Amino acid sequence: MNKLTIRSLTELEQHVGQELGVSDYHIITQPQINSFAAATLDHQWIHVDAERAATESPFKATIAHGYLTVSLLPYLWQQIVTIENLKMQVNYEIEALRFNQAVTVDSAVRLRAKLVAVKNLRGIAKAQLEVTLEIKDQPKPAYTGLITFLYHFIG
Template sequence: MKVVDIFKHRSEAVSKYQEELMQKVSPSVREYWEGIRHKANNRAFFAWLNEVNDQAVNEPSIEPVAKVVEKVDLAPVQAKPSAPAIEMKPEAETLYNELQAQIGEVMHKGDWIMVDQDRINQFGAVTEDEQWIHTDPERAEQESPFKTTIAHGFLTLALLPRLTDSVDPDNNLFPTAKMVVNIGLNSVRFPYPVKSGNQVRAVSTLTKVTPIKKGLEIEREIKVQIEGVRRPGAVVTSVIQLHF
């Protein structure tokens, strides 16, 4: 029997247990085994085997593979202890259970507000972004593909607290929380420009609720809708924390 055929026969026997073994061996042994597999897929490996075992006839040595298999510790891997559950205050736990049942649902739909030229100009002055596409209606009518000025994308983002009623003390979405902290935005897109004179509103969908040491972390998808336009002016993933 040829060396190549013997190695193939041995490899088929070992591969039966390979997946289980790889879950139990140490990283160094796993790395060594992967090196052997890499060589097995290379013609140079067979040339190396023939050189080492050129005197073998019936039972050539394939010590590297055999020794790796023999030295594998088959003792069961000890599972890592799981992290202790976070203890929630009663108010946080009650709200958590309520919100879990609302995941995937619209949790807030705001009122329409006007984005007029005066609002755009004020934002441009504060941020020192007074490009003509935002602040020069006459030039925009002549040169812009939108035929009018458009709001800054960051103006749309800056309106989110107002659009989601997060700053309205009479319309608090989370009245049991002592404090709401804005953590940030995981993603931001502006599918369509908000033109001067457009009405916009925000629709918030609950996507995730996670207990934290201080209370709850809430993830929402917020779409800024433009009245009369199919595409939204912004789509963001917002993350806030509620402290109790």
Template sequence: MKVVKLFKQSADSIKHQSELMQWMSPAIREYWSEFVDKTHNRNFLAWVRDYHKPAVNEPHVSDLTPEIVLKPEAQRLYLELQSKVGTVIHEGDWLTVGQERIDQFGAVTEDNQWIHTDPERATTESPFKTTIAHGFLTLSLLPALTDSVDPDKPMFPTAKMMVNIGLNQVRFPYPVKAGSNLRAKSTLVKVTPIKKGLEIEREIRVEIEGIRRPACVATSVIHLHF
């Protein structure tokens, strides 16, 4: 940029600022003048930093967070699970997903697309040459596949109650053909103390017997109460 042009732009800027200040109240004009002076000062960034710095006696968020005290049985499980993060902590039994189960799920959810519930049409028109299970049917089977609802072999027997909080991510990499056998493997991702116990994050991979790719991969979050 030429020097003459640079001076011209600076002069225009000063002119606009002067006109603007004429419309300001005395208090605003004084504040604006101080602000402009500081922006031209090399210590401007330091001034902004000091302006937003919290007071010396102002408590931090971490100071306001009460310490979580776990019950002895929760503390023992927490220490045990900490050493298992990143490992498979459960592998379920095979479960068959037949046409009857698929039809029942379609009736309950009102999802009766022919790719799920019409074996004759699926044989001729579907690229899979048979019906396939709903993705949400596979997802709904996670409690059974992970033994979360089996009182005879609970995953966390010392917990009084397990509550499903939700799922962080869900994918259905491969379709489940009618008659397939499924099982789930659970890998511990994270364990966190909470007010009433522990929060557990697991990556659950639903395997299809004889197929390399999984039917479902989901990150499950549950709370254990003690």
């Protein structure tokens, strides 16, 4: 995979309207789901009880928390694009996020990202991305949405 490198606001603006790329696949494991449950205090059985999920869940397996899949955004995004010459990056906004399909344990997911808009806020780049979390071998994505990052470039 060819990772895109962006070094300035001007370079970022040149990619508006373009798909920037697709991350590698990441496998959602039960230990990862359990760790997320512990961190968020969300121990709902559909996430952490494999035996019960196998018999009572319509998915016949445990599923990842929706917010676990959202929390992977920065990790997967960094596989697509390297932003250099930064003082700071800020997660600014998530809008129009729609969960389309549950992610069952041991599924592989990847991020597809398109740069929708860039706005210059007195030297700070407000970058809006259209994101899709795809599930390997599934026709429907886990989610789609718009996310916004603020990039404080050096100089």
